[in-house]
Amino acid sequence: MTIREIEAKSILRKYKKIDSWFISRYGMNLYRGCTHNCVYCDGRAEGYYVDGEFGEDVAVKTNAIKVLHRELSPKGKRKPLGRCFIMAGGGIGDSYQPAEKDYQLTRRALQLIDGYNFPVHVLTKSTLIERDMDILGRINERNRAIVSFSFSSVDDEISAIFEPGVPPPSERLKTLARFKSEGIACGMFLLPVIPFITDTQEQIEESVRRASEAGVDFIIFSGMTLKDGRQRNYFFNVLKEHYPDLIPEYQKIYQGDRWGQASAGYYSRLNQVFDRIAKKYGMPQRIPLAVFRDILDENDLVVVILEHIHYLLKLEGVKSPFGYAAYSISQLKEPLSGMKEDLQTLKGVDKRTKGIILEILETGNSSYLERLLGVSSEKDDEMEISRDIRVNNRKLIKIQTTLNSWKKSD
Ligand code: SF4
Numbered sequence: 001m002t003i004r005e006i007e008a009k010s011i012l013r014k015y016k017k018i019d020s021w022f023i024s025r026y027g028m029n030l031y032r033g034c035t036h037n038c039v040y041c042d043g044r045a046e047g048y049y050v051d052g053e054f055g056e057d058v059a060v061k062t063n064a065i066k067v068l069h070r071e072l073s074p075k076g077k078r079k080p081l082g083r084c085f086i087m088a089g090g091g092i093g094d095s096y097q098p099a100e101k102d103y104q105l106t107r108r109a110l111q112l113i114d115g116y117n118f119p120v121h122v123l124t125k126s127t128l129i130e131r132d133m134d135i136l137g138r139i140n141e142r143n144r145a146i147v148s149f150s151f152s153s154v155d156d157e158i159s160a161i162f163e164p165g166v167p168p169p170s171e172r173l174k175t176l177a178r179f180k181s182e183g184i185a186c187g188m189f190l191l192p193v194i195p196f197i198t199d200t201q202e203q204i205e206e207s208v209r210r211a212s213e214a215g216v217d218f219i220i221f222s223g224m225t226l227k228d229g230r231q232r233n234y235f236f237n238v239l240k241e242h243y244p245d246l247i248p249e250y251q252k253i254y255q256g257d258r259w260g261q262a263s264a265g266y267y268s269r270l271n272q273v274f275d276r277i278a279k280k281y282g283m284p285q286r287i288p289l290a291v292f293r294d295i296l297d298e299n300d301l302v303v304v305i306l307e308h309i310h311y312l313l314k315l316e317g318v319k320s321p322f323g324y325a326a327y328s329i330s331q332l333k334e335p336l337s338g339m340k341e342d343l344q345t346l347k348g349v350d351k352r353t354k355g356i357i358l359e360i361l362e363t364g365n366s367s368y369l370e371r372l373l374g375v376s377s378e379k380d381d382e383m384e385i386s387r388d389i390r391v392n393n394r395k396l397i398k399i400q401t402t403l404n405s406w407k408k409s410d
Helices: 064-072 099-103 105-115 127-142 156-162 169-181 201-214 230-242 244-253 264-280 298-315 322-330 336-345 351-363 367-373 377-409
Strands: 002-006 012-019 024-028 057-061 085-088 120-124 145-151 185-190 218-221
Touching: 012 064, 012 298, 012 322, 057 099, 064 105, 085 105, 099 105, 105 120, 105 127, 120 127, 127 145, 127 169, 145 169, 156 169, 156 230, 169 185, 169 201, 185 201, 201 218, 201 264, 218 264, 230 244, 264 298, 298 322, 298 336, 298 351, 298 367, 322 351, 336 351
Parallel strands: 002 057, 024 085, 085 120, 120 145, 145 185, 185 218
Antiparallel strands: 012 024
16 A cells, blocks of 8 residues: 555535435545555546556545634635535545544544534445444434445455455444444445346345344445446456456446446346335335434425435336426525425426425425335334434433442542
């Protein structure tokens, strides 16, 4: 591993609109490059302009905490940052890659996030995140934290080939279960599943079953992209060594699409398999409303719910206007509740969409989304109640400990 120390001008990446996968408007990458070196990683693609040898070299943004401090602080800003989850991870550099052991940038960033009262969502492949359970627990109590792990399968042997630099899936699942038992919302990002290797019905079902046993609250799923150039060459070299018979199958589905997409038919079959299995296990395929309903402002809440509905309909092969409506709402400056009568003047908002928006504004919920997810608000309510019980229990334990120490000092 070669480390290069660099100074960053900014740390928070502001998205054009709320990201409904992560429930976030701000992404945060403290490292550039990733020595976890997953074979399928698209950070290797030329378009990301990561300097040096991907997987071996990493740039550390040594001034990250100072810059983040300035960005999170409301001081001197006409418009402070909106309330939503700050996303750590999900870019081209795992927040808990090996360099984090020494630099502790993620730990110190979480302390700042806690100090400025923001919720956080961390996506990683490393069990090093357990080191920061104390801060994540505190953020969760005061605001909210989501801990997600990404997997390409739950098979330790296959993972050793394609994810050589990270703990095996069995360890990642144990870590998820530990965070879950602390009352923190947890998710599996089952992405990318590797074509013809971890995308089979059996492999996907095993992933969903084991995630379900670990107690995760949701699974977000996606197929693999493979861009021509460095990413494809590196992946094919490993494929040739371990699965040479699969090369022609890959050549059939990856035919040089600019974004590295496989054929639409492949993704559509895959989505149907996942959708069926997720429903069998009652597993939400998006972050459940109970996790973020009270965090977002009303416009962002509507945008996220409409995009979730759009996604779930797409999985069922149904085209919908909800994605378009969500985009036009994301561009609004004024709150939706002030324009209830004029909703249909917005691009993409028809009578049915208007009904869904009004229900969200009035109840913070969408019965249509619940039906599509195949889960009821009872599951959401259970999550809220069990979280309240855990938070109250912890408060009670703290009070008892304080009383005991007073008694002792008497
Ligand atoms: S952990 Fe994520 S960012 Fe790092 S190499 Fe693997 S896929 Fe890429």
